Amino acid sequence: MIPRTTQQWQAADAAHFLHPFTDFQALARKGSRVITRADNIYLWDSEGKKILDAMSGLWCVNVGYGQQALIDAATRQLKELPFYNAFFQTATPAAIELAELLAEVSPPSFQHVFFCGSGSEGNDTVVRMVRRYWDILGQPERQVIISRQNAYHGSTMAGASLGGMSGMHAQGGLPIPGIVHIDQPYWFEKAPPGMSRDAFGLLAASWLEAKIQAIGAGKVAAFIGEPIQGAGGVIVPPHSYWPEIQRICDRHGILLVSDEVITGFGRTGRWFGCETFAFKPDLMTFAKGVTSGYIPLGGVMVGERMAKVLIEQGGEFNHGYTYSGHPVACAVALANIRLVRELGLVERVHNDLGPYLAQAFEQISKHPLVGEVQSCGLMGALLLVKDKAGGDGRGTPFPAELEVGMLCRGHCFANGLIMRAVGDRMIIAPPLVITHAQIDDMVALISRCLDLTLADVRARGWDR
Numbered sequence: 001m002i003p004r005t006t007q008q009w010q011a012a013d014a015a016h017f018l019h020p021f022t023d024f025q026a027l028a029r030k031g032s033r034v035i036t037r038a039d040n041i042y043l044w045d046s047e048g049k050k051i052l053d054a055m056s057g058l059w060c061v062n063v064g065y066g067q068q069a070l071i072d073a074a075t076r077q078l079k080e081l082p083f084y085n086a087f088f089q090t091a092t093p094a095a096i097e098l099a100e101l102l103a104e105v106s107p108p109s110f111q112h113v114f115f116c117g118s119g120s121e122g123n124d125t126v127v128r129m130v131r132r133y134w135d136i137l138g139q140p141e142r143q144v145i146i147s148r149q150n151a152y153h154g155s156t157m158a159g160a161s162l163g164g165m166s167g168m169h170a171q172g173g174l175p176i177p178g179i180v181h182i183d184q185p186y187w188f189e190k191a192p193p194g195m196s197r198d199a200f201g202l203l204a205a206s207w208l209e210a211k212i213q214a215i216g217a218g219k220v221a222a223f224i225g226e227p228i229q230g231a232g233g234v235i236v237p238p239h240s241y242w243p244e245i246q247r248i249c250d251r252h253g254i255l256l257v258s259d260e261v262i263t264g265f266g267r268t269g270r271w272f273g274c275e276t277f278a279f280k281p282d283l284m285t286f287a288k289g290v291t292s293g294y295i296p297l298g299g300v301m302v303g304e305r306m307a308k309v310l311i312e313q314g315g316e317f318n319h320g321y322t323y324s325g326h327p328v329a330c331a332v333a334l335a336n337i338r339l340v341r342e343l344g345l346v347e348r349v350h351n352d353l354g355p356y357l358a359q360a361f362e363q364i365s366k367h368p369l370v371g372e373v374q375s376c377g378l379m380g381a382l383l384l385v386k387d388k389a390g391g392d393g394r395g396t397p398f399p400a401e402l403e404v405g406m407l408c409r410g411h412c413f414a415n416g417l418i419m420r421a422v423g424d425r426m427i428i429a430p431p432l433v434i435t436h437a438q439i440d441d442m443v444a445l446i447s448r449c450l451d452l453t454l455a456d457v458r459a460r461g462w463d464r
């Protein structure tokens with residue numbers, strides 16, 4: 001790349017590049033931030049400013065930036081065989097080896113994988129696969145997939161339909177037919193006054209049973225959920241929730257799908273989030289952390305119950321992508337998973353970094369602006385509230401239109417920290433290679449940005 005000034009990059013960007021989830025005109029006016037390089041957990045922008053990336057890119061750079069093993073694996077594979085497809089009864093050694101390794105790190109019932117290019121494509125595959133499964137079993141009327149409001153499952157037609165984001169449904173006539181939603185297990189907003197988290201977990205799970213009964217169990221194909229809702233605001237469900245969801249699905253014979261696109265590959269302190277929350281899904285969607293985001297790859301792990309039917313009775317499955325099992329992506333994934341193992345990152349998150357972050361968040365929870373604090377492994381959320389003591393002791397939220405979260409996010413950017421705002425929930429998911437000292441630095445930056453936000457809130461009289 002020929003070097004240019006920030007203004008030159010921004011002008012060319014505004015002239016030609018339509019960014020995802022962006023108001024094109026507003027960004028063109030403001031100018032995007034241009035990121036030029038990265039190392040470990042840090043990014044540098046075109047002005048040379050160093051930024052601590054507490055979001056691992058987009059929840060994906062689990063092994064951190066600049067890992068030579070991944071770079072070497074890509075280079076080797078590019079030289080040897082940059083592409084071949086898996087359509088016409090062919091395979092490549094990289095894809096075969098990765099399938100084998102994924103079966104090894106997944107819970108034991110997962111011995112098969114279907115590859116694609118992203119999390120969204122993975123969830124499109126889920127929709128086609130669960131409906132195909134019931135067709136093969138002679139129950140084609142089982143079409144409906146139940147998901148949750150405020151879920152995020154991607155941005156393709158099926159992914160956005162499975163997701164429960166009202167802003168996405170408002171554009172393009174979504175959801176597509178046969179996808180319905182129940183409410184989310186968000187204790188802070190949804191639990192009746194005085195209800196414990198565990199009691200609420202059971203209540204929230206009962207909404208699934210009520211929906212199944214309203215539709216008729218014979219028409220329901222599957223339930224899908226993220227073990228922890230990520231893009232929805234790092235909403236960690238009560239521990240009673242998922243085992244009860246499992247019991248309900250089992251009782252009605254319904255397939256259970258765990259969207260592990262964020263929670264897979266160590267983020268929660270186990271290889272997959274379903275292991276942290278003690279449930280056994282039939283399918284797991286994955287992407288992001290499988291290659292630490294170095295190159296696009298996604299897929300669906302297929303459990304025994306479905307694999308047996310699809311393989312032994314299914315005939316041809318008319319579905320797939322040019323890049324299903326792309327050899328370069330698979331080679332990078334192999335190097336990435338081996339590195340995660342070598343560095344013991346899953347165990348480190350479970351035994352050391354997760355508890356260390358939880359402790360640091362406990363300290364931050366004393367800040368006057370912070371209400372609910374949640375973390376699990378290396379995912380965390382701080383809810384900014386107007387009055388900590390209000391609202392049944394949970395804290396009184398700010399009116400949404402004040403956009404206090406965005407105010408805080410602005411301070412984070414200005415102070416060299418990437419932290420995302422989902423409404424007034426400030427969320428993080430740092431690389432799994434982060435050290436204690438770096439967590440301390442991150443927490444110090446968060447505290448400074450909370451102070452700056454509080455000063456703004458007071459100056460504007462929003463605390464009254």
Ligand SMILES: Cc1ncc(COP(=O)(O)O)c(C=O)c1O
Nearest residue numbers: 118119120152153154259261287
């Ligand atoms: C849980 C979940 N599922 C699916 C996706 C979609 O993945 P992709 O953006 O790779 O299509 C995301 C993306 O953030 C996600 O968080």
